[in-house]
Amino acid sequence: MIVCVCNRITESEVRKAARAGCSTPEAAYGCMDCEVQCGCCLDYAQEIIDKECARGSRLRLVTAEAA
Ligand code: FES
Numbered sequence: 001m002i003v004c005v006c007n008r009i010t011e012s013e014v015r016k017a018a019r020a021g022c023s024t025p026e027a028a029y030g031c032m033d034c035e036v037q038c039g040c041c042l043d044y045a046q047e048i049i050d051k052e053c054a055r056g057s058r059l060r061l062v063t064a065e066a067a
Pocket of ligand 1: 003004005006007035036037038039040041042
């Protein structure tokens with residue numbers, strides 16, 4: 001699914017950037033050599049990043065508890 005129409009950035013690309021450490025849409029788009037243009041996608045992109053970061057934190061917690 002396309003998150004950013006201006007840059008044709010998909011949800012999976014935003015998730016991948018979040019897993020690589022990007023905590024904002026601006027940082028995530030920058031990792032893809034893109035820039036924010038109209039800004040319409042920022043709230044949704046941030047939501048995806050926040051969920052991915054929370055998911056990563058939960059996975060690390062479960063992994064640490066299992067060790
Ligand atoms: S839809 Fe993402 S910058 Fe326009």
